[in-house]
Amino acid sequence: MPASIQHGRSANHTLRIVCPNGHLGFAPIKTGSFSIGCRCEPDLICADSGSCDVGPGPLGADISSSPLQWQADDLETMLLAARRLGVPMIVGSAGDTGSNSRVELFAGIIRDLAKKHGLAKFRVGYFYSEVSKDVLRQRIAAGDEIAGLDARPPLDLATLDATERVVAMAGIHVRRDKAALIQRVQAPPGDRSSRKQPGQAWR
Numbered sequence: 001m002p003a004s005i006q007h008g009r010s011a012n013h014t015l016r017i018v019c020p021n022g023h024l025g026f027a028p029i030k031t032g033s034f035s036i037g038c039r040c041e042p043d044l045i046c047a048d049s050g051s052c053d054v055g056p057g058p059l060g061a062d063i064s065s066s067p068l069q070w071q072a073d074d075l076e077t078m079l080l081a082a083r084r085l086g087v088p089m090i091v092g093s094a095g096d097t098g099s100n101s102r103v104e105l106f107a108g109i110i111r112d113l114a115k116k117h118g119l120a121k122f123r124v125g126y127f128y129s130e131v132s133k134d135v136l137r138q139r140i141a142a143g144d145e146i147a148g149l150d151a152r153p154p155l156d157l158a159t160l161d162a163t164e165r166v167v168a169m170a171g172i173h174v175r176r177d178k179a180a181l182i183q184r185v186q187a188p189p190g191d192r193s194s195r196k197q198p199g200q201a202w203r
Contacts (some may be wrong), residue, residue: 047078
């Protein structure tokens with residue numbers, strides 16, 4: 001980590017975050033503006049890669065709405081800056097939807113980029129956040145209410161049966177049992193879906 005950043009952090013108690021764009025992979029990072037932000041000595045670099053603007057199709061089909069090359073380019077820009085500055089990199093809602101396959105996609109891209117650039121070893125943490133429809137069905141049958149967002153009605157069996165895939169959302173608390181954790185989780189930001197609970201993030 002550059003000495004100037006170490007000094008800047010020890011001199012104050014602020015938290016500086018650089019977010020290069022509003023939807024990673026969907027609108028390519030403007031590298032000039034991002035470089036200016038990185039010169040401000042950020043404590044971390046983060047971006048969300050999801051949006052409800054693309055509709056439910058990508059989540060149901062388990063695909064990305066963003067081009068793969070754009071996703072890889074944005075991840076590369078963020079990763080190289082984070083490693084150069086020695087700060088965490090956080091991505092939420094991997095691959096536009098945050099489904100398990102999109103988490104694996106982004107984790108694979110990060111591994112490939114690390115090899116491509118010969119980066120020194122660093123920790124990568126991520127976790128899956130798809131929720132089994134069977135588990136939700138059992139909860140509804142047991143009388144549990146799964147509340148909808150923004151005054152929507154609670155989840156019912158008819159809606160669940162018409163749903164292809166459910167992805168949860170991470171809050172500030174992350175489960176730390178082996179079933180939920182693939183590697184060490186470094187940070188909490190989350191995911192997007194109409195029905196949510198635990199979630200997804202990684203460094």
